[in-house]
Amino acid sequence: MTVHELEEYLAPIRHEYPDPRSLILPALKYAQGEAGWLPPEAMAAVAEATGFSQAYVESVASFYDRCYLEPTGRRVLNVCVTLSCMLRGSDELFEHMADYLGLDGEGTTEDGMFTLARVQCLGACDRAPCLQVDSGEQLGPLEAEDATCLIDDLRQEPAPTRYER
DSSP states (O other), X not given: OOHHHHHHHHGGGGGGOXXXXXXXXXXXXXXXXXXXXXXXXXXXHHHHHHTSOHHHHHHHHHHSTTSOSSOOOSEEEEEEOSHHHHHTTHHHHHHHHHHHHTOXXXXXXXXXXXXXXXXXXXXXXXXXXXXXXXXXXXXXXOOHHHHHHHHHHHHHSOOOOSOOO
16 A cells, blocks of 8 residues: 555545545545555555644544554454343354354454454344454344354355445
């Protein structure tokens, strides 16, 4: 990810963000799309392209649980753990998925295929408990057996392109 690529991406949408700080999130999403996470050089490129310090950009990225500051697996499974989902069994769903993937809580599987994470509100309270696959599709309500089938199906599918331009 280069500063020039980010500037080209941001140029046609800059007018949509009258407050320049608002450009940081789309820039981070774009930068994350290439590698699936935000390495320091991507953060530096976002900082330069948006005109903010790298420390400020990193503070924004660290606030959002779907900005990944460490490498992720080829498939990312985000389980919502806010109140609606928790009351409908998201803790049990998460633990089942972690066990099935051979993880001790959040993390990435040894083969690098899956990253499992707890996230705050996916905005699908009517489908609780829910999860998000690869920062895209939201599924729910899910039971443990559904999650097992989902993981098995995802093992068979190629990982999607990280970011579609």
